[in-house]
Amino acid sequence: MRKTIFTALALCLLTIGASAQVKVTVRDNAKDQPVIPAEIYGQFSEHLGRCIYDGIWVGEDSSIPNINGYRKDLVEALRTLKVPVLRWPGGCFADEYHWMDGVGAKEGRPRMINSNWGGTVEDNSFGTHEFMNLCELIGTEPYLSGNVGSGSVEELAKWVEYITAKDGTMADMRKANGREEPWKLKYLGVGNESWGCGGNMTAEFYSDQYRRYATYCRNFDGNVLYKVASGASDYDYNWTRVLMKNVGRQMRGLSLHYYTVLDWNHKGSATLFDRDSYYDILAKSVEIDEVLTNHEAIMDAFDPQKRVDLLLDEWGTWYDVEPGTNPGHLYQQNTMRDAMVAAFSLGIFHRHTARLKMANIAQIVNVLQAMILTKGDKIVLTPTYHIFRMYNVHQDATFIPVEYDCDKIVSPSGRITPSLSVTASRDKDGKVHVSLANAKLDKEQKVTLSFENLGSGSVQGEILTGAITDYNDFDNPDKVSPKAFTAFKKSGKTITVTLPAASIVTLAL
Numbered sequence: 001m002r003k004t005i006f007t008a009l010a011l012c013l014l015t016i017g018a019s020a021q022v023k024v025t026v027r028d029n030a031k032d033q034p035v036i037p038a039e040i041y042g043q044f045s046e047h048l049g050r051c052i053y054d055g056i057w058v059g060e061d062s063s064i065p066n067i068n069g070y071r072k073d074l075v076e077a078l079r080t081l082k083v084p085v086l087r088w089p090g091g092c093f094a095d096e097y098h099w100m101d102g103v104g105a106k107e108g109r110p111r112m113i114n115s116n117w118g119g120t121v122e123d124n125s126f127g128t129h130e131f132m133n134l135c136e137l138i139g140t141e142p143y144l145s146g147n148v149g150s151g152s153v154e155e156l157a158k159w160v161e162y163i164t165a166k167d168g169t170m171a172d173m174r175k176a177n178g179r180e181e182p183w184k185l186k187y188l189g190v191g192n193e194s195w196g197c198g199g200n201m202t203a204e205f206y207s208d209q210y211r212r213y214a215t216y217c218r219n220f221d222g223n224v225l226y227k228v229a230s231g232a233s234d235y236d237y238n239w240t241r242v243l244m245k246n247v248g249r250q251m252r253g254l255s256l257h258y259y260t261v262l263d264w265n266h267k268g269s270a271t272l273f274d275r276d277s278y279y280d281i282l283a284k285s286v287e288i289d290e291v292l293t294n295h296e297a298i299m300d301a302f303d304p305q306k307r308v309d310l311l312l313d314e315w316g317t318w319y320d321v322e323p324g325t326n327p328g329h330l331y332q333q334n335t336m337r338d339a340m341v342a343a344f345s346l347g348i349f350h351r352h353t354a355r356l357k358m359a360n361i362a363q364i365v366n367v368l369q370a371m372i373l374t375k376g377d378k379i380v381l382t383p384t385y386h387i388f389r390m391y392n393v394h395q396d397a398t399f400i401p402v403e404y405d406c407d408k409i410v411s412p413s414g415r416i417t418p419s420l421s422v423t424a425s426r427d428k429d430g431k432v433h434v435s436l437a438n439a440k441l442d443k444e445q446k447v448t449l450s451f452e453n454l455g456s457g458s459v460q461g462e463i464l465t466g467a468i469t470d471y472n473d474f475d476n477p478d479k480v481s482p483k484a485f486t487a488f489k490k491s492g493k494t495i496t497v498t499l500p501a502a503s504i505v506t507l508a509l
C-alpha cells in the first residue's frame, strides 16, 4: 500500500515535516522498564571467506602477532567492543559441518570443500576447541549452530556431550584432545535457515525435525542448554506461525534473519553510491521495525507469557563484493552509511526487547557488515565497529522511553525513514546515556532533550560523522573515527544538542 502511494514520487526525495528543532521527552522517571539484553549486541562468525582464517585465526606459527593462534589486534579490538555472544560455525556452513573433523591433532583433520562459499578448501584447523577457547579469551558466550541439514541426531547430541559433560566417552575424547574441564554452553541452534541452505524443508517437516534433535541434546552436569529453532527470513510469517504452533515451548528461542538488500540481483556497491541509494538502504534497514512487530504479534498470539524469545541471529547490510575479490567470500567495505544503519537498527532493537533477546550482526570480520577488516598484519576498525563501541554503554542497562516527532524521509523506493533516531538507558551505576543519529545528509538537526529528572552532573559526548561514502581502509584506517563532541548546552532539565548532518552521537550524563 505504502509503495503504491509513493510510486509517483519515486524519482524525488521528500522530507515530510519541517521541524528544524526536534523536542524529545526523555521519560527518565518511568518505572518498570526492561533491561536491554547485552546479547542485542551479539556477533556472528562463519567459515566463509576470510572470517575465520586470516580474520580471527592465523595459527600459532604466524608472523602476525597472535595469542595462541588468534590475531592479537583482533582480540584486543573485540575486548574493547564487549562482545556478549558469538555465533559459529555458520550460517549455511553449519549444516555441512561435521564437528568431529575439527578436533584432535591438526595433521589428522580431514579437508573439506566449503561448497556454500566459493568452493574454498577448509582444513578444519579451526574447530571446537579453537572456537570455545576464543570465547573464553574475549569473554563472550558461545552460540553453536548445529548441523541438521546433513548431520544426524547422534552427531549433534555427541557434540553437546563432548563440550559439556564431565565424564563419559565424549568427555574422555575431549580430555585426550587437551581440555580437561568441560566448557559451559548455553546457546544451541538446531539448524540454520532450514527453509533454504539448511535443508530446504517445509516449516511442518522442520518442526518435527527440531523436536527430534532437541530431545537428544541433553543437559550435562549442571549445564543448561537454551535451544534455538531455525526461524524465518524477512517476511515469512507463516514459518513463525507454524513453528509457534508445532514446537511451542520446546524451543527457548526462535530465530529470524533480516538482511538489508533492495534487489538480490543488483545489490549495489558498498562504497560507490548516491544519496538516493543511501536513503533507500537506510529505509530498507529500518523496515526491520515493522518486520519484528509482525513476527512478535504472531508469537504473542501463541505465547502471551513470552516464554519463547525471538533472536535476530543474522542481520546487516549485504552489497556486491569488493571488486577483484571472490564472489563467494562476501567481502565488502563499510562506510558511514553502514554506521547509520547500525545506529538506527540498534535504536529499534532497544524498543523490542520484551520479545527480542538477541541480535547477531553478520559478520564479525571480513564478511558483510563487518566490525573489522584485515589484510596481512593490518587491521581496520569499520564505522560499524565504532557505532557498536559507542552504543555498548546500553548493554544490560535499563531502557528509558523517549518520545519525539521528527521529519520523515521518503526514499526513492517509497519507503519512509525517520530522519532522527534517539535511544536512552540508565546503566547499573545510575549513569544515563542518550544516543542520537541524524540521517539527513545536508541539514543539521537541533534536538532538545527534556528530562524529568536531570541532575547537576557533567555531560560528555562522542560523535561519529563524515561524508556518507567515507570509509576506513588500510592506508587510511582512521578516516572515520569517533571524536569528542561538545555541541550541546545543558540548562536546567534540558540539553540542547546540535547534530551535524550525517552524524551519530552518544552522550553520557
Ligand code: AHR
Residues within 6 Å of the ligand: 046, 090, 091, 092, 093, 192, 193, 314, 362, 363, 368
Ligand atoms: O551470512 C551469510 C549467509 O547468509 C549465512 O550463511 C546464511 O545463514 C544467510 O543466508
